Amino acid sequence: MHEIRWNPLIKQWVIVAAHRAVRPWRPDEKQERFMCPFCPGAPELRDLDKWDVVVLPNKYPALISNPPPVELEKMSLLLKREARGGAEVVVETPEHQGDLCTLTLDHAKKVVEAYKNEVEKLSKAEYVEYVAVFRNKGKEIGVSLTHPHSQIYALPFIPPRIKAEIDAMEEYRRKNGTCMICDVSRYEIEEGKRIIYINDEFVSLIPFYAMWPYEIHIYPIKHVRSLRELSDKQVLYLADALRVVTATYNSLLERDAPYIMVLHDHPVKGDYEYHFHVEFYQPYRDKEKLKYAAGIEWGYWVFTYDGVPEERALELRKACREALPSLGEVLGRCL
Ligand code: ZN
Ligand code: ZN
Numbered sequence: 620m621h622e623i624r625w626n627p628l629i630k631q632w633v634i635v636a637a638h639r640a641v642r643p644w645r646p647d648e649k650q651e652r653f654m655c656p657f658c659p660g661a662p663e664l665r666d667l668d669k670w671d672v673v674v675l676p677n678k679y680p681a682l683i684s685n686p687p688p689v690e691l692e693k694m695s696l697l698l699k700r701e702a703r704g705g706a707e708v709v710v711e712t713p714e715h716q717g718d719l720c721t722l723t724l725d726h727a728k729k730v731v732e733a734y735k736n737e738v739e740k741l742s743k744a745e746y747v748e749y750v751a752v753f754r755n756k757g758k759e760i761g762v763s764l765t766h767p768h769s770q771i772y773a774l775p776f777i778p779p780r781i782k783a784e785i786d787a788m789e790e791y792r793r794k795n796g797t798c799m800i801c802d803v804s805r806y807e808i809e810e811g812k813r814i815i816y817i818n819d820e821f822v823s824l825i826p827f828y829a830m831w832p833y834e835i836h837i838y839p840i841k842h843v844r845s846l847r848e849l850s851d852k853q854v855l856y857l858a859d860a861l862r863v864v865t866a867t868y869n870s871l872l873e874r875d876a877p878y879i880m881v882l883h884d885h886p887v888k889g890d891y892e893y894h895f896h897v898e899f900y901q902p903y904r905d906k907e908k909l910k911y912a913a914g915i916e917w918g919y920w921v922f923t924y925d926g927v928p929e930e931r932a933l934e935l936r937k938a939c940r941e942a943l944p945s946l947g948e949v950l951g952r953c954l
């Protein structure tokens with residue numbers, strides 16, 4: 620079974636992909652390198668010439684370009700549609716271990732270029748409304764493969780979280796005549812107390828409205844709606860910020876740290892008020908303890924923040940300063 624069902628209670632689509640239930644969990648550590656589908660020599664990669672970054676189809680795609688037709692329910696409330704879309708994997712390096720921060724700056728730039736090119740390519744299909752680019756890292760997040768990679772989903776609808784941000788930014792623009800994220804960034808740069816890292820093009824900060832203890836957002840300083848509109852210089856400076864933020868998490872937890880990274884991009888069709896940005900959610904609330912999204916968070920969408928963002932900003936800054944020497948070339952500075 621492969622289809623998209625409508626949840627009328629919260630007006631959200633659910634992707635039903637039966638075949639994903641059988642996808643493997645992490646192979647045991649010793650065998651992992653041998654079995655890794657993203658290492659050079661794996662069947663999908665055997666015929667490629669030397670590569671730094673390569674995009675592969677997801678072997679267990681939640682959405683596909685030619686889904687089976689759906690049989691509608693008799694009750695119209697129980698709505699469903701075809702699971703038409705796409706799912707890809709960006710293999711970021713031939714190296715089996717690592718993270719964005721272990722790539723050189725030039726190499727990390729190629730990763731961001733791959734995101735940009737894939738969004739551009741996937742946006743051309745008439746059924747694609749949104750392209751979601753994200754990176755899950757660590758067993759705490761449920762990542763089944765350790766080889767550095769990101770994922771891309773081409774969706775036939777605008778995700779609710781993006782819709783909520785668009786609605787908020789459009790309302791803000793109507794009332795104030797300005798862009799919400801431009802205004803937040805300007806204020807935060809002046810104020811300084813929540814900023815972790817800044818370069819010529821991007822500011823990395825713990826938002827005033829953080830929901831996760833060590834949440835970090837990366838905002839382009841100049842107004843830009845979409846990843847596809849980033850200049851070559853902005854692509855490079857985004858790669859720089861991504862390296863620094865991921866290194867900051869490693870330094871904070873003093874190990875290879877897990878995280879979720881999501882690109883929040885303008886939809887690929889239409890014309891909305893938006894400001895491109897990247898969000899990082901860190902599952903730990905200190906070096907040892909996980910912050911779980913449980914009853915109040917999952918059941919009600921109410922987040923409780925453990926601690927004070929401004930104090931966590933100081934910890935993140937310290938971690939950022941400690942991480943910088945390990946990074947080689949960097950383009951900005953920790954506060
Ligand atoms: Zn590998
Ligand atoms: Zn803006």
Ligand code: FE
Pocket residue numbers: 784883896898
């Ligand atoms: Fe966002």
